[in-house]
Amino acid sequence: MEFVDLKSQYAALKDKISERMQRVLDHGQYIMGSEVKELEDKLAAYTGAKHCITVASGTEALLIALMAIDLKPGDEVITTPFTFAATAEMISLLGGVPVFVDIEADTCNIDASLIKAKITPRTRAIMPVSLYGQVADMDAINTIATRHGLAVIEDAAQSFGASYKGRKSCNLSTIGCTSFFPSKPLGCYGDGGALFTDDDALAQASREIRIHGQSARYTHTRVGVGGRMDTLQCAVVLAKLERFPWELQRRQQIAIRYHELLAGLGVDTLEVRADRDCVWAQYTVFVEQRDQLQAMMKEFGIPTAVHYPVPLHHQPAYARYGNSDECPESVLAASRVVSLPMSADLSSTQQDTVIDALARSLPRHRSTT
Known part of the structure; x- marks a missing residue:
């Protein structure tokens, strides 16, 4: 069984993907070809954002967004360590x-009620992460940001397609950033990403930054990066866009069925707030004795994953930014979360197999298996 079944998705879209990619091979404009603008227009329309700028990856989207708001050395950005x-x-x-704020225990998203206490004169922005496919409480975050004159950059790498109070993820703040990594709900066949904004100046800055800071060919008006999304990857996403609404519907159905099946096992599942939905980039549950459980699941042929096993303020590269005793909910979640197979093409039979393996792998059932 595949953890993310890209093979079945490709089989369903093979002709459309081949046709889209062949057009690029025929016209030969592999960098900034017509598919780039076509995709940007369609993604902007989908989210409702005024501007979409495709970039080389979700990581590059975050970098360009921070450069566009002119983040300077020493500036603080409030974010979550559970990402x-x-x-x-x-x-x-x-x-x-990075200034770390703890998460909500039941959603694993940043706890907006804790943000205000972390704001200092050096704070420049807030970067909430829409983890597992569900948006954080963006209205509360935006209200705090407006009061203190801060930018809000939504790290929506896992939540493209999700809604919050009737509005789409990526169009909920100053800038929204997403990823088209292959395993994402809307993925390409390599690296790719995009950022979204309604601010004309930020959009222009982002477009220039992604092409080495050029406002015109060989006119470098700012420091930039080589951050373009190549035309072939845009072609792949364009082909997948047609099936995307169906895939989101399927993900919702599969998640609901997971909820129902897991309720009988007493397994804690991710909470989805009533004013938003989730695109289930990962279907994540909370378990005890996770290492043993994963080992048993593997014996049953079921792949699992952990997103993420060590919070950032406990990572060697970022420990200097936080006290190891801070963010206890993030530490607890990191020790308990495990993600189960999730794809739009996951069948009911496969899902039953996953649940059966999970039931036999839970601590209280191991002695009887």
Whole structure:
């Protein structure tokens, strides 16, 4: 069984993907070809954002967003330690200081009620992460940011397609950033990403930064990076966009069925707030004795993953930014979370197999298996 079944997805989309990629091979514009703007227009329309700028990866999107707001060395960015390293990595790379705020125990998203206490005169931005496919409490975060004159950059690498109070992830703040890494709900066949904004000046800065700071060919108006998303990857995402609404619906159905099946096992599942939904980039549960459970699941042929086993303030590269005793909910979650197979093409039979293996792997059932 595949943890993320890209093979079945490709089989369903093979003709469309081949057709889209062949067009690029025929016109030969592998960098900034017409598919780049076509994808940007369609993604902007999907999210409702005024501007979409495709970039080389989700990580690059975060970097460019921080450069666009002119983050300077010593500036602080409030974020969560319970995320992939790229979130804090890009802040640090620019000389900024990630300031960690703990998560909500039941959603694993940043706890907006704890943000205000971390704001200092050096705070420049807030970077919430929409973890596992569910958006954080963006209205509360935006209210705090507005009051203190801060930018908000949504790290939406896992939540493209999700909704919050009727609005789409990536169009909920100053800048939204997402990833098209192959395993994401909407992925390409390599690296890719995008950032979204309604701010004309930030959009222009982002477009220039992604092409080495050029406002025109060989006119470098700012320091930039080589951050373009190549045309072939844009072609792949364009082909997948047609199936994307169906895939999101399927993910919701599979998640609901997981909830129902797990309720009988007494396994704690991720809470989804009533005012938002989740695209289930990962279907994550909370378990005890995780290492043993994963080992048994592997024996049963079921792949699992942990997102993420060590919070950032306990990582060697980022420990200097926080006290190891801080963010206890993040530490606890890091010791308990485990993600189960999730793809739009996951069948009910496969799902039953996953649940059966999980039931036999739970601590209280091991002695009887």
